[in-house]
Amino acid sequence: MATQTVAVRRPLAMRAGFIRSAFAILKGLWITNRHFWRNLWGFIIRKPTVFTVQFPEERLVQPNAFRGMPVLVQMDNGKERCVACGLCEWACPTDCITIYPAETADEIERYPRVFDIDMSRCMFCGLCEEACPEEAIVMSQNVEICAYSRRGTLWHKDDLLVPVDKLLDTRLFHVRRGYDR
Amino acid sequence: MADNATILATLQSRFTSGIERSDIYRDDASVTIAPEQLLDVARFARQEASLSFDLLLDVTAVDYLGQQARFEVVHHLYSTKHHHRLRLKTRVLEKEPIVDSVVPVWVGANWLERETFDMYGVRFRGHPDLRRIYMYEEFQGHPLRKDYPKERRQPLIGPGSPQGNYQPAIPEIPGLTHVEGLLGAELMRVQLGPSHPATHGTVRILLDLDGETIVNADVQVGYLHRGFEKECESGFYYQAIPYTDRLNYSSAILCNVGYCMAVEKLFGAEVPPRCQFIRVIGGEIARIADHLLCVGATALELNAFTPFLYALQARELIWDLVNAMCGARVTSNFVRIGGVSADLPAGFADQCRAAFKRLLELVEDTEGLLLENPIFRARMEGVGVMSAERLIEYGVTGPLLRAAGVDLDLRRAQPYLVYDQLDFDVPLGTQGDNMDRFLVRLAEMRQSVRIVEQCLKMIPDGPIDIDDPALRFPGKGRVYGRMEELINQFKLVTEGQKPPPGEVYVGTESANGEIGYFLVSDGTGKPYKCRARTPSFSNTQPLAELVRGRLLADMVPTFDMINMIGGECDR
């Protein structure tokens, strides 16, 4: 297939004319009016066409690929799936994850005694999720990290745990598509 | 287009002694020349008809700490006539890092050399104005030197004044000493920025005004400098991808694609066709978003609020597409070394078509409100004109250059990915004023829509990742249950992809021009040098000349049409 060059079409030379200016104004009125009536009609038939979302009362429905803040997957027994292997901590470009591993008597002998994510540094890039060899850290739909102090943006393990079935049809659905590549 | 061997042969036959080394690695021609020959070689490369390297893309340096000739100053050249490239390298000593400035040959070397001086401390003999450009004058040391630790912090105010009694010194504009205006009054010094509502980007422009006429301007960038290159050099190759998002944050995927292509070139690897199509789709969608922002913001800053809303509404549709592809609207982090992070979601083609239908309507409305509008036209037409030759000399690429009628679009000139299979037009301007820049961007959006629609029809089935465990993380399904793949995952994450030693440059057409990545690998998992040649930096440079002699009000549309993206310009 060939590409070719084309010259852009410039508007006709502007003659110092009242008529052209008036025409431009009328055209502008026509366009803005069209938008107005369209939005009004949408409002009347309850299918709003305005794209403004009244956050936080209204929220966008995010696609399942959506990459919010990283969370820890909680297994059915209430414990985290994470075994504190540290790959996410290492892969994180901004060093926002801090893990201190420890030993447990469970079958899998290791667990994160401390698992902190500094959300004020996290940039939601998802490399932790990609590095994880256990499907233990995934991105959630949550993006709200406001806190009254800097300390509040440091999320600890208990804040980060999310039951696995809450993630199944969001991000996990998205990443699991690529598992057998 | 001359092939690399011919270029090198031409140079060698002319300079028998000055050329220390010349080689072709991964299709990149490069010559190492003696420092005293640099200016001659540069002149020859520019003037010789069979070479005619009229576009200086980039000047940077590589710090080979521990070697006697420690700094290697690297120039990347491009010929808009023949569409070929050349890399000029010059080694300078650690003791006396001085090399000739090439500003007499390409005026655009000015800022690039200032940056190299700022970051590496290499001095350029004959440079008209060798100041720091990103760091402040009080900064100690040169941050990109290998012996400057990444962790070192310096106060943002001058040393010795930690209490903050820092008086911002207003630097003198070079070449301007107390010029009197027409009426005998003194010139008025106006600071536009660093945080000005009409500059969507943090930049300070020092203007000297005679009445309303701009006598001189000094553009000061660097307010968004965050050490992109230093960060990249201290992380693994895969860790730099999120940082490339933040170069041009209004078309992040295009920046991802260029970077990953550069790393793949280091490996000599090629991604499968489906992946290439997905990259083109993502990239073109991002390009539309970038142009929409530029068009809308220009309208806004010329007091037209409604078209701005239409453009942003259209951009919202684009963000929804990007969001569905990769899970983030702006900072996509979509492309991976050797692939993409995920396949297109189900029903993406239909979503795209529906979005484009509405998008084109909105673009039409934006255009309809503006193009016939006398105020808009009065502020755009005939403003910010510069000849094509002068723009090339400044190193300007992209829509800006095409608006001046130069047929330079890397997608057409040096097709990469699958652009050679696609049918699209390259819109060119005729007069090179702001109106042409505006029109070129509008036209490019429509071409991008065309490209994406073609891709969606043509995209083949198949893998989206390269089948090479040394590049791409293995599929998670296998990591969870198999030993070799688990080990592979561990080794890739902990040590990174390790390309063979070598250096490559990859230039791709981003929304504002050529974004080029110059990578030097020393065989480890971290790039030894990761340089981003960004279009916004080179495009912003002629601003001072574009507005000189014009009214202050002309500053705004001209700056908007340059579309300086702070993240990309300041890195």
Added chain:
Amino acid sequence: MPKITIDGREIEAPANAMLLPVALENGVHVPHYCWHAKLSVDGSCRMCQVEIEGSPKLVIACNTPVREGMVVRTQTPAVQNARRGVMELLLVNHPLDCPICDKAGECLLQDYSYAFGSRQTRTKEPRRKLQKRKEIGPRMILDQERCILCRRCVRFCREITHTNELGVFNMGDRSMLDVMEGQPLANDYSINTADICPVGALESKDFHHKLRVWFLKKTPSVCPSCSNGCNITVHHYRDRIWRMMPRRNDAVNESWMCDHGRLNYQQVGDETRLRQPQLRRTAKLQTVAWDEALGYVARTLRDTVRTHGAESVGVIASPHLTNEELFRLGQVVSLLGTKNVDTALVVGQGDNLLIKPEKAANARGARDMGLRPTAGGLNVAAMLEAAAAGKLRVLYILGSDVWKVADPQALCGALEKVGCLIVQDVFDSPLTERAQVVLPSLTWAEKTGTFTNVKGRVQQIHRAVAPRDEQPSDGEIFSRLLNQLGEGQWHFEATAVLEEIASAVPAYAGISFARVGAQGFALPESAGDAA
């Protein structure tokens, strides 16, 4: 000297050498698991197979002696195929433990699988189940599933410690590593088995689940626990020491170190350490600024010497300080003019492998720097006696070893009587309770300098962790004292002080950091130990 060719390179090899070490020494990397430079050849892993011209099959390089004219190839398809096969078999039963295994990141199984393995698993069968987390000794745990049966640890216990605790039991694919019945792996060198284990089968309890090895930064140093001066690498991260590993030095410790020395790093990061100088103005010790404390010390010393003579001052040095610091201390002592100087040295048990009876890294250095009583001077016991008799008015004690050396009753009596007790130490101790001035001291891990081991080998230590609050090193304290006592402008910079030592101490003539290097510098034989 037979000449052989490896991968097209001509190499001159020592006679009767085996092929593998020759290749490794010449920079040809041949992968291997069971072979270890300091252990006998086992030949069990089959990883080091290479092709030798004229030989019908691949041979293992570790057990093939070099021959004149031998032509070896290490990169041929046959060799690569063999390695791939070996790796696949090793991984067939290896558990998917990388995420929880301490070895991940420095694991040879990972390295070789990535470099030479197939990267594609073909097995679907369940993996062998054996005992995990088996406590086999006070400091070691064993994971039998992870073991690849290279028997390095077995040979270590047989050939180095001669204790024979470990063995491989059963036969064929049921073979497994275990300890002998009723014989736990409790020898003094047991953690070395974790170092030489190429996988994560043997793990030290101390480092178990502590930190991923990728984070660790490594600083070469010397073990501070006895006068053998084993070369070590300090592994640290976030200004904390996480573990210590032996560093090979054939003249000192080969590749080993003892468990006691290895685990003796806790004091560095201890929270109860002394951090600020303290002064007793009233009944209680109060934290004061450095200048004030040192000013007080200098004033006391000067006034005492002036009014009561130099013999009323006693200094007990610590053999844990570096040569450079001790040299500075010597300058302080000679400036004061006292002859009452000695080093308190704890002497305990030694063995015939590495552990030495002198329980301090720089006992020899302290003697060489002249910190021992000269003619007419008092030794530790005599000083305490003199203090008890009221003849010694100021006692400057460095470290707390004197508490273990001296007779407790004599010490208590002396401390009661002495007019001013100055203590410079890392921790609070019964000494600091009685002290007039307490100066905090830095540990070996926060300093750069040299130690001289018992055989007269000068070796470097490097700062691994940064001291908190810019706490000055002991050498810096002595330098400031010298300044306060009124002589010139002294600074403490280890390189410069070592130069001073080179010109002032005859036995150390010509020494410098460059000559000490990574492997140490043996003092000439004539410079015999003064002890």
